[in-house]
Amino acid sequence: MDETVNNPSMKKSFGKSLLYALPMFLITFVFITGGKPDFSDPAGTLAILATFLGMNILYFLMHYTGKTDKFRAIIFIVFALSLSFTLIRNMLEIRHSMSFSQADIVECKIPFCHLVIPMMILPAAFTKSIIFPGTILGGFANISSMAVLWLVATLVLGRGFCSWGCFYGGWDDGFSRLRKKPVIKKISDYWRWMPFAVLLMVAITAALSLTPTYCSWICPFKAVTEFEQVTGMESAAKAGVFISLFLGLVVILPVLTRKRTQCSFLCPLGAMNSLSNKITPFTVKIDKKACNECFKCVDVCPLFALTPEDVKNGKVSIFCSKCGKCVDACSRKAIHYGIKGIPAGSMKKFSRNIFLFVSFLFIAVFSSGAIITVIKSIFNLFI
Amino acid sequence: MKKIKIAAGIFWAILCLLLILVLFPGLNNFSSGISRFPFMKINPNLTGGEAAEQIVMKSCTLVVRKPVFDGLIGERKQGFVQIDWRGNLPEIISDTIDYDLDKKPDFVIRIGRSESSTVLKPLNPKVRKVGISTPTSYGWSARIKIEK
CATH class of the missing domain: 1.20.5 (Single alpha-helices involved in coiled-coils or other helix-helix interfaces)
Structure with missing residues (x-):
């Protein structure tokens, strides 16, 4: 089959790519600068410009090269690193420590993150209250803003949030790219259901104890953000769990498997977002007519979202985070971004253009604050 | 279609x-x-509950909060009462607390701020032990575990 006839490349000419990048250029400029650029601080101005230009170059390259994943991964990984840096810096400035104290809990000053959301639902329904010691409105990472951001992103992107919005996912995404070939190749697909078990467990334990149990006992990202001050055996055990899970699931296993193992096997929010893949209009489709069942897409999928059976059936599973790795790997362009309702193999470019615009705009604006803070800190060292 | x-x-x-x-x-x-949604408020198990009584002292204010027994459905048998000291605190805090407002003292609490020591003397059998005792941005807070 002549793939260039039936399966057009997603590449665009330089001029056309510029044209497609122009709306993103203008919108991100307005959103990142707030519409009122302030040039009084040289380091801040340079940081904003660098962030803005860097992001728009990545978006332009997505159109120009027709590839998605490698450019998405750059911003996604930088976002994860920047967020941890920003959070740690913020905590060091406010608390002079990476750990939070009992006073921070008593005063409800803990920054909120989206991983708490699965634990909030049952208590919110039964007790009409939030079981997190943060602020509802105002302050750093308040509950209302984070809930709105997650809600809209999940509605729009489904599990795409896990590859285009989550400020933790970049950690294991980054480590999963360090080796060219995996050391551990065979991992049972059954493990991909594990996050549902974790979701069930933390939802029940959080509801019964009225405390966010995943944050208190499991979350591996406590190791790179904030954790409870070690004051006794219990807090030491917690710190041990956080560090072990971070090293195991975010560093070592991703390096050995080239998979995002924390996202695939542990994250309860990932499980919840998988269900939201049923609502979002954007999806990844398999054109069975064009597919030659080489299963390259199965091999490269970092989230175990594709099995040979899925490919044979022409359906991507609910675990798909729309990262674009399979889309980029398919030489026949049989697997592609799509919109629900549009048959597989049709309107590929249109679907990709809309999906890229929506998902990139979200990550670009959402990540810009943290990235600007980091770049500004780097510039401040020299200016 | x-x-x-x-x-x-x-x-x-x-x-x-x-x-x-x-x-x-x-x-x-x-x-x-x-x-503004009705469920968008922090659970009393985390905030410490509403203030029940404020006692203005020489250099600080003592706030006794309502006991918290909130569970997922109904109330739990075990809960806590939070006491806050706000303002300029003495080096040694020593207060007798009547948390159920029945005009009878329920416990005596003595906090040594410099060594972060807290000693609780229960006067009511419902009072169990010290849960949290910590310096805060406004002074000091203690959560005393109690039974219903």
Whole structure:
């Protein structure tokens, strides 16, 4: 089959790519600068410009090269690193420590993150209250803003949030790219259901104890953000769990498997977002007519979202985070971004253009604050 | 039917595009809106509950909060009462607390701020032990575990 006839490349000419990048250029400029650029601080101005230009170059390259994943991964990984840096810096400035104290809990000053959301639902329904010691409105990472951001992103992107919005996912995404070939190749697909078990467990334990149990006992990202001050055996055990899970699931296993193992096997929010893949209009489709069942897409999928059976059936599973790795790997362009309702193999470019615009705009604006803070800190060292 | 499905898919996708476009400029408004939902308040197990009594002393104010027994459904048998000391605190805090407001003292608490020591003397069998005792930005807070 002549793939260039039936399966057009997603590449665009330089001029056309510029044209497609122009709306993103203008919108991100307005959103990142707030519409009122302030040039009084040289380091801040340079940081904003660098962030803005860097992001728009990545978006332009997505159109120009027709590839998605490698450019998405750059911003996604930088976002994860920047967020941890920003959070740690913020905590060091406010608390002079990476750990939070009992006073921070008593005063409800803990920054909120989206991983708490699965634990909030049952208590919110039964007790009409939030079981997190943060602020509802105002302050750093308040509950209302984070809930709105997650809600809209999940509605729009489904599990795409896990590859285009989550400020933790970049950690294991980054480590999963360090080796060219995996050391551990065979991992049972059954493990991909594990996050549902974790979701069930933390939802029940959080509801019964009225405390966010995943944050208190499991979350591996406590190791790179904030954790409870070690004051006794219990807090030491917690710190041990956080560090072990971070090293195991975010560093070592991703390096050995080239998979995002924390996202695939542990994250309860990932499980919840998988269900939201049923609502979002954007999806990844398999054109069975064009597919030659080489299963390259199965091999490269970092989230175990594709099995040979899925490919044979022409359906991507609910675990798909729309990262674009399979889309980029398919030489026949049989697997592609799509919109629900549009048959597989049709309107590929249109679907990709809309999906890229929506998902990139979200990550670009959402990540810009943290990235600007980091770049500004780097510039401040020299200016 | 096929055309209707395609049109519905595209319509939903464009609606999502518009949603993302208004998300960031409207984030403050959306957040304020969502914060007004009845469940958008922090659980008393974390806030420490509402203030029941305030006693203004020489250099500080003692706030005795309402006991918290809140569970997922109904109340638990075990809970806590939070006491806050606000203002300029003495080096040694020593107070007799009547948390159930029955005019009878329930416990005596003595806090040594410099060595972070807290000694509890229960005067009521419902008073169990010290849960949390910590310096705060406004002074000092202690949570005493109690039974119903």
